[in-house]
Amino acid sequence: QQQVKQSPQSLIVQKGGISIINCAYENTAFDYFPWYQQFPGKGPALLIAIRPDVSEKKEGRFTISFNKRAKQFSLHIMDSQPGDSATYFCAASRGGATNKLIFGTGTLLAVQP
Amino acid sequence: KAGVTQTPRYLIKTRGQQVTLSCSPISGHRSVSWYQQTPGQGLQFLFEYFSETQRNKGNFPGRFSGRQFSNSRSEMNVSTLELGDSALYLCASSLEGRGAYNSPLHFGNGTRLTVT
Numbered sequence: 001q002q003q004v005k006q007s008p009q010s011l012i013v014q015k016g017g018i019s020i021i022n023c024a025y026e027n028t029a030f031d032y033f034p035w036y037q038q039f040p041g042k043g044p045a046l047l048i049a050i051r052p053d054v055s056e057k058k059e060g061r062f063t064i065s066f067n068k069r070a071k072q073f074s075l076h077i078m079d080s081q082p083g084d085s086a087t088y089f090c091a092a093s094r095g096g097a098t099n100k101l102i103f104g105t106g107t108l109l110a111v112q113p
Numbered sequence: 114k115a116g117v118t119q120t121p122r123y124l125i126k127t128r129g130q131q132v133t134l135s136c137s138p139i140s141g142h143r144s145v146s147w148y149q150q151t152p153g154q155g156l157q158f159l160f161e162y163f164s165e166t167q168r169n170k171g172n173f174p175g176r177f178s179g180r181q182f183s184n185s186r187s188e189m190n191v192s193t194l195e196l197g198d199s200a201l202y203l204c205a206s207s208l209e210g211r212g213a214y215n216s217p218l219h220f221g222n223g224t225r226l227t228v229t
Contacts, residue, residue, distance in 0.1 A: 032214040043117070043203050043220030044156070051214065089156065095214030099146040099207060100169050103156035 002027060004092050006104025013111050019077040021107045023090035026071065030102075032095020035064065035075050038087045038106075047088075048075070051095070080111045114140060117206050117221030125227045131192040134224045138185050138206030145187040146218060147179060150201040159202075162187055163210030194228045201225050 005024045013019045023033075031052055036044035050057045050064040050073065057064045063076040077084055087108050091101040118137040126132050138145050147159040158171040162181035179189040185206075191198055205218040 032212070034213070034217070036220075041222065043205075043222045045220065046217050049214070049217070091156075093213050096212040098169050099144060099161045099205070099210075099213050099216075099218055100158045100171070101148075101156075101213060101218070102158075105155050 002102055004090060004102050004104045006090050006107060008107060009105070010108040011110070013080045013109065015080065015082060015111055015113050017080050017111075019080045019084070019109055019111070020074060021088055021090070021109075022072065022074045023092075023104050024070075024072045025092045025102075027092070027102075028071070029094055030092040032093050033064070033066065033073050034091050034101070035062075036089045036091065036103075038089065044089060077109075080109075082111045082113050085109055085111050117204055117219055119202075119204050119221040119224050121224060122222070123225045123227075125229060126194050127229055128194055128196060130194050131190065132194060132226060133188055133190050134202050134204075134226070136187045136189075136204030136206075136221060138187070138204075139219055142206035142208050142219070143185050144207040144210040144216065145181055145185065146205045146207075147187070147189050148203045148205065148220075149173075150203055150223070151199075156203070159189065161210075168210060191226075196228050199226060199228045 034049035038044040066073045090104040144163045146161040161169040181187045201223040203223045207216040209216040
């Protein structure tokens with residue numbers, strides 16, 4: 001019940017295309033769903049986050065779509081750029097109570113020029 | 114503003130030894146969390162500290178311990194190292210201890226521990 005399942009494991013997208021990464025969770029107590037971006041040799045950096053009271057959140061080229069009923073959420077990267085090439089992690093937590101994040105297994109994104 | 118600083122960046126230890134890793138949070142941040150990152154298990158939560166008190170602990174053996182000092186700096190210790198402890202250890206700080214939603218986590222670049 002504590003798992004967050006993330007897919008795909010890796011993704012290759014052409015420059016200008018849309019990158020889509022999906023995550024699913026089981027624990028209905030989770031109420032905070034962040035996405036992190038990690039470059040080689042660096043720590044994860046918070047990209048965008050959502051709470052279950054909204055179905056979508058957009059920040060620049062990055063959008064989270066959230067389906068509370070299906071217990072799924074996804075990251076869409078519009079107009080993908082080579083600089084977006086990184087590993088992306090979804091996570092879930094009881095965000096109002098703890099800093100304990102349950103992370104997905106990560107998606108390695110490669111944006112080809 | 115300086116980010117989360119972790120020292121050392123790289124560490125090589127022998128099985129059976131112990132190791133101490135250090136984390137300096139962003140100035141003004143009072144909460145520190147530790148995570149272990151490995152290719153096989155991904156990112157896993159170790160502990161969470163706020164105002165020198167451990168508030169939450171992950172599912173790791175007692176060989177893993179931590180503490181937080183009055184200046185919010187934190188250390189984690191791993192005793193009797195095993196080969197499987199080889200990992201990137203990440204520290205994250207947040208402004209307050211009111212949960213990740215209210216006070217987002219900022220990660221450092223980690224300490225890469227290799228156990229031989």
